[in-house]
Amino acid sequence: MNHPKDTPAAVRVRQQRYRDRQAKDGLVQVQVFVPTAQVEKIREIAVQMQDNPHLQFAPIQKIGD
Known part of the structure; x- marks a missing residue:
């Protein structure tokens, strides 16, 4: 998560350090933000992808109002 006063550098x-730490485990965490109207479509795709043993899914969470 970016902070308001962060410089692009x-x-x-920070992102590279995070990726380096994750790469040691062979894992990369991806966070996706989608419009509320698209959540059900994304949920369907996630359910299909859960058959892949290399993927792990966190629960879908609503942010904001």
Whole structure:
């Protein structure tokens, strides 16, 4: 999550460090933001993809109002 006062360089460094830590485990975390109207479609896709043993899914969470 970016902070309001972050410089682009600071953001890139933090993201790279995070990716480096994840790469040690062979995992990359991806967070996807979708319009509320599309949640059911995304949920259907996620359910289909859960058959893949290499993927793990966190619960879908609503943010904001």
